[in-house]
Amino acid sequence: MSVILITGAQGQLGIALQATFPAHSLFVPLFYSKSMLDITDADQIESCIKAHGVKYIINCAAYTNVRLAEQEVATCFQVNRIGAGYLAALAAKYHIVLFHLSTDYVFGTNTGRPLEPNDPTDPLNQYGRSKRDGEALVAARATHFYIIRTAWLYGEKGHNFFTKMVALAQKGSAIQMVDDQISSPTYVYDLATAIWQIIEKIAKNSPAYYPSGIYHYTNEGVASWYDFAYAILTAFPNSCSLTPRSSFMELQRPYYSVLSKSSFRQVFQINIPHWQHSLSRCLKRWQSQ
Ligand SMILES: NC(=O)c1ccc[n+]([C@@H]2O[C@H](COP(=O)([O-])OP(=O)(O)OC[C@H]3O[C@@H](n4cnc5c(N)ncnc54)[C@H](OP(=O)(O)O)[C@@H]3O)[C@@H](O)[C@H]2O)c1
Known part of the structure; x- marks a missing residue:
């Protein structure tokens, strides 16, 4: 039985990892929240x-x-850079496989095409810089590691874009949403399931099949925040209004941060659902909760 430590376990992804943990598995998970570790x-x-x-x-x-x-x-750099660095150094010392989550915010330059894992990083804000620095320490210190960049995580529970839109729809709000930032919404349960699948594959096969490095995982397909909001609000017909707006004057964020998943698919051979299909599943689960 291999022990898997999940840090930040009370966050959105941590909770999804708890919900999707494969019951039959030969792993013992330790779900540790911030107050525990x-x-x-x-x-x-x-x-x-x-x-x-x-x-x-x-x-x-x-x-x-x-x-x-x-x-x-x-504080942001202490957690995202220094904390990631400690985990990486200790992972190397104790021969641990490290999964480190990162973000599309490490990118800033508008390439107009899906971004590859080895494209140059160019973060536009402090969060993005701290995550880029964390990635660099993980790559420099860990020996067996997977940096998984994702984007626009959401689910039917907790604080995220989906639950925010649902709350606004229920209040009958007039919603304005930016239509000039493009990426791929990612159902957090799909990402969690993919991480468990990767661990099972690594445990069964030679690590050589799965090289350490940076990989991208989001749902398939592309959307603006406006498109994503529109798709969520179709489940609440006539309850509120939605109009597009520009993100001009907002905190700088990447404009086009669609992440290419070619290397992820090739190495891990895991099916990635389209965001619209995953949103339908999320809506069904939200309706039945
Ligand atoms: N959410 C997104 O849209 C998104 C997109 C791209 C990438 N990501 C990345 O995906 C990963 C998971 O994101 P998430 O959405 O699950 O984030 P989240 O919901 O904010 O969860 C992060 C968790 O980490 C905990 N934490 C903060 N400082 C800590 C520390 N010093 N030691 C231990 N735990 C600490 C937080 O606790 P407190 O809340 O008590 O501080 C929280 O429970 C992150 O690496 C994030 O950068 C997220």
């Missing part, structure tokens, strides 16, 4: 690794408030 404390991480004989880490812990990060720069 602070990734900015290297001694705490090392004690946990030694006490439980951890073989895999899925690092879901992160400072993710993009707006607040502009003011709380030091």
Whole structure:
């Protein structure tokens, strides 16, 4: 039985990993929230690794408030850069496979085509810079690692774009949504399932089949925030109004951050659902909860 440590387990992805953990599996998961394990404390991480004989880490812990990060720069870098670096160094020391989550915010330049994992990074804000630096430390220190960049995570629970739109629809709000930022909405349960599938594959096969490096995972397809909002609101006909607007004058964010998943598909051979199909599943689950 291999022990898998999941950090930041009370966050959106951590909760989805708990919900999708394969029951039949030969793994023992340790779902550790921030209050149980602070990734900015290297001694705490090392004690946990030694006490439980951890073989895999899925690092879901992160400072993710993009707006607040502009003011709380030091805290943001402490978690996203220094914390990621501690996990990577300890993963190398104890021969642990490290999964580290990252973001489309590491990109900034508008290429107008899907971004490959080795495209140059060029973050536009502090959150993006902290995540880019975290990636760099993971790549430099860990020996067996997977940096998985994703984008626009949502699900039927917690604080995310989907639940925000649903709340606005229920209030009958007049919604204005930007139509000039493009990426791929990603159902958090699809990402969580994909991570478990990868771990099962690594455990069964030679690690040589699955080279360490940066991979991209989002749902298939492309949308603007306006498109995404429109698709969610079709489930609430005549309840509110939706109009497009420009993102001019907002905090700088990537305009076109569609992530290419070619290398992910090729290496891991995992099917990736289209965002519209996944949104339908999310809506059904929301309706039945
Ligand atoms: N959400 C998205 O749209 C999105 C998009 C692209 C990439 N990502 C990346 O995906 C990963 C997971 O995101 P998410 O949406 O699940 O984020 P989330 O919901 O904000 O969860 C992050 C968790 O990390 C915890 N945390 C913060 N500082 C910590 C520390 N020092 N030690 C341990 N835990 C700590 C947070 O606890 P508190 O809440 O108590 O601070 C929270 O429970 C992150 O790496 C994020 O950058 C997310």
